[in-house]
Amino acid sequence: MRIVCTVSNQRLAYRLPRLPANRCILGVCVLMHAALVAGTAFGAQKQVETIAGSDFNIAQTPVVQTVTGTTTEPITGVGFTAQWTAVVADNEDGLFPWSLDLGVNVTAPNGTDVVNWDPLGGDVTIADFPLQDFTDGLPSVSGVGDFSWQFTNLGVPSPWVSGLRNVSYHLLTTVPDVVEVINGSVATGPHWSRPYFIAGISGQGPVNYDVVRFEVSEAGGYTFLSVVPSGNNFNYIYQDSFDPSQPLNNLLDYGLGNGNAPNGTPVGTSLIEVLLQENTTYYYVTSQWAFFNPGQPFTTTITGPALITKLPFAQQDFDQDGDVDLTDYAVFTDCLAGPDGSPSPTIDDVDLAECLDHFDSDTDNDVDLADFADFQAAFTN
Structure with a gap:
């Protein structure tokens, strides 16, 4: 179940969408959503x-797609993957259409x-x-037969389209939750300039980040619920590759832990709900909010049909890309100090412990030419 709450009754560019009459207030949604996720x-x-x-377009008239299932598994949910794009957009003010305007009703073969599903997902911008x-x-319906998917642009006036x-439809069945908890911190770490939405980079960096590279053994729906003790909390999922110098490339989804998330999470809590596939590499990134706010410890709870499979980084991969x-x-080279020398890095937020963790491959408490030989062997560029 996906609950979307907003706190504004006006549509503003890059803000939360209008508050429909059937939406709940923010506080109620947060409590309901927390209970559901927990x-x-x-x-x-x-x-x-x-x-x-x-592929298809949606204007002001709903579009119906018939999707024929053949699985004998009982169906309790559905998934959808596609690249959303604004075909006819309000490029002047950025008000219509948004990917978050997309709603869908899915009718099972029994009719x-x-x-x-309102809204399906997305962002509060006209960006792809x-x-x-x-x-x-769905109450364990048959997976054999025609599912009717009716797509609607919710509240989007003419002429916006x-x-x-690259559309795919997915049929899902219920299995027991598998839960994993990851604890970490962004008090230190490599630096980047984090995204603040799907097509924009924050000017409040550079900031620290932490990365978990992983795959899943079971395709399906996964939730990533991240909490910090205070302040804002930003999280991201990348698909196939992650380059901190190009933070918008391969960005799949993100969670706003600043109180403005469309899914209603409060300040300090970030939630990403995403359909993940087997044989695909993902990167889950936790970020410090701003350079003027210290990075914090975080706790991330991952729930899905299976545990994620963590993929280790090479020791010398400092930026974890x-x-x-x-x-x-x-x-x-900033950590290199020679035999028996103590590294004295000059790069911001790189300390002695990180130099030794990443580059002292022979564990003799220095970074010297012996470690450089191991760095050369690991070099992949």
Whole structure:
């Protein structure tokens, strides 16, 4: 179940959308959503069938797509992946259409059971958005037959048009939740300039970040719930690769822990709900909010149909982007002190402990030419 709450009754560019009459107030939504994430009775949603679809556009008239399922598994949820794009957009003010305006009703083959998915996902901008979302809400219906998907641009007036590209539909079944907790900190670490939405980079950096590189053994819906003791909390998921110097490349989804998230999370709590696929590498990034606010410890709870499989980084991969390149070499040379020398790095927020952790490969408490030989062997650029 996806609950979306807003606190404004006006539509403003890059702000929260209008508050429809059937939306709940922020505080109620946060309590409901926290209860659902902490222990939903529905369980995790495992993907059991994927059906490729055609590209299409949506204006002011709903668009219906018929999706034929063949799985014998009982279906309790659905997933949707596509690249959302603004075909005809308000490029002057950025008010219409937004990917967060996309709603869908999915009717099961029996013609009576319906999932009202409003909104499906997305962002509060006209920028392209890689939708990769899921929802539960079906009472174990048959997976054999035609599912009717009715897509609507919610409250989007003429002449604005949105489009969906590289479309796939997914059928899901309920399995027991599998929960994992990750504790970490962004008090120190490599630096980047974090995104603040799907197509924008914050000017409050550089800031520290932490990365978990992983795969999943079961495709399906996963939630990443991250909490910090105080202040704001930003989290991101990247697909296929992560380059901190190009923070918008391959950005799949993000969580706003600043109190302005469309999913209603309060300040300090970030929530990402995403449909993940097998045989794909993902990067989960936790970021310090701003350079003038100290980085904090965080606790991230990951819930899904299986545990994530963490993929280790090379020791010398200081920026945790999956390779050992010239960026890492710059930090290595800053830490290089010779035999029995104590590294005295000059790069901001790189300290003695990090020099030894990443570059003292022979564990003799210095960074010297012996360690450089190991760095050369690990170099991948």
